[in-house]
Amino acid sequence: MKRKEVSEIKKTFNPTNCCISRICSCYVDSEKNKRTELKEAFLSLPEEETFKYFNIFKSALSGSIGKNMVNMKFPLFTEEEGGTQNFLLKLRDSQLKDDALIEAFYDKVIGSYDYGENYYIILIHCAYDIPAKSLDGLEMYDASDFVFEFIQCTICPVKLSKAGLCYNSELNTIENRCRDWLVEAPDTGFVFPAFTNRNTDIHGLLYYTKNPEQIPERLIDELLGCKIPMSAKNQKETFQLIVKETLGENCNFEIVKKIHDSINEMLEETKDESVPFTLDKYQMKKLLEKNGASQENLKDFDQRFQESQVDEFPVFMASNVANTNSFEIKTSDVSIKVAPDKSYLVRKQFVNGQSCIVIEASGHVEINGIAVI
Known part of the structure; x- marks a missing residue:
């Protein structure tokens, strides 16, 4: 998936263009127990809740392609009966109405996601009526030949809010704040199938990670079956x-x-x-x-x-x-950073027989905030 295709799907996560048909979720505690589950039509949720879910879904389509969002392909054997791609395809085609498939999905996540704290698994089914595009690139929402049907999974940490004081407006007092378990932005997730060239690609998916250097390898291997790319x-x-x-x-x-x-x-x-x-x-x-x-x-x-x-x-x-972000030069004792397009201001030359890093210092110069000549 390209940046424009990601943005196009991201735009559907709002009340006006919402294409989400169903939501299923499972709260898992630190002992890997399922504590509570949700299964219902997405638009039946209270409006205040849908907005918060929209933010979560958008978060799992953010960052840079190649770092936070990684295109992955399925090996051919995963598309056979019993393979990981075959399982995800069945899950999508069920429109999240098959309880046994949903529970099996939760079990696969819980069994392969190495996370020692509480977390919240969210699954949504979406059917996006892809608008055609005119020759000048404008979207024609009244002309569509294809529907992109997909699922998105997000896995969000659930953490206890910090202790502190709060204002009680009813009693007009400052008092101890009740601590709540808060669902945070997703750590990981995926969209399946991929939305490649503005159409369905069942041979791939878009994987999301909040931290590109902490990819849950076991989850990708056992749940998705995709080859883990180089970070x-x-x-x-x-x-x-x-x-x-x-x-x-x-x-x-x-x-x-x-x-x-x-x-x-x-x-x-x-x-x-x-x-x-x-x-x-x-x-x-x-x-x-x-x-x-x-x-x-x-x-x-x-x-x-x-x-x-x-x-x-x-x-x-x-x-x-x-x-x-910067052009950086390091020696054993000194670190120098300049804007990447200003690297010409730095050069290496011999001064009094010593190899030196020379910086052109024309115009205004400061040392610790003090202007110097």
């Missing part, structure tokens, strides 16, 4: 390792700075595109060659790329391997 952190570390090993002794300040600048330039050029900018093996090789890697450096690049096991994950998300 954003691992992508960055693998990319950096390939650059260092390829350049070898030529891994100098200027070449690395040029690589950083080139990636950020490409990200800026593609920022309005719906598909995130990625680097495959060929593009990465061209990037290194363009910015100073010699043919001698690159002669073992293909083998090095394969040895890093990147062949299982054939592309890097450019936003995962580049620092789009």
Whole structure:
């Protein structure tokens, strides 16, 4: 799924465009016991509750594609009878009206989700009447040929509110506040099937994680059956390792700075595109060659790329391997950060026989808030 497709589904989570037909949920305590369950038509809930649920569903479609939202594909064997994809397809097709399937789903989550505290599993069934688009890209809501029928699962931590004082308006007093168990924003979840090219793709799903570095591997493996992709952190570390090993002794300040600048330039050029900018093996090789890697450096690049096991994950998300917030230089004693588009202000040169990092300091200069000359 692309950014525009995610946004399109996200827009259905409001009262005007609501396509949610049914909601089922289960509150699980820290001992993995089912404490309470909900099964009913979504629009039969009180209006105040539906707004809070909308916020939860939108939260599980937020963040960056490739970090918080990851497109996953099902291995073929999972689509056979008894496979994980086959089970999810049956769950969707039941429109969440088959109690046995719902209970089996809860049991699968509880059995594979390693979380030592209370949490709330929410399942919704949706039927989105996909509006056609005119030649100029405008949506025509009165013209639709397809319906995207999907389920979304969100898993939310449930935590006790903090102790404190509150104002009692009835008694006009300040008193101890009652502590409640609060449903927080989701930690993880998924949309199945995927909404690819604005249509149903039963061979994939969109997975969400609040923390990209804490992916529940067992849940993905046992509940979804999808191959776990390389995390954003691992992508960055693998990319950096390939650059260092390829350049070898030529891994100098200027070449690395040029690589950083080139990636950020490409990200800026593609920022309005719906598909995130990625680097495959060929593009990465061209990037290194363009910015100073010699043919001698690159002669073992293909083998090095394969040895890093990147062949299982054939592309890097450019936003995962580049620092789009700052250009950072570190020594053993000093850390320097500048805006990514101002890297030209920093250079490395010899001063009085010493290798130094030199920063152009024209205009206003402050030290701890004090303007200096």
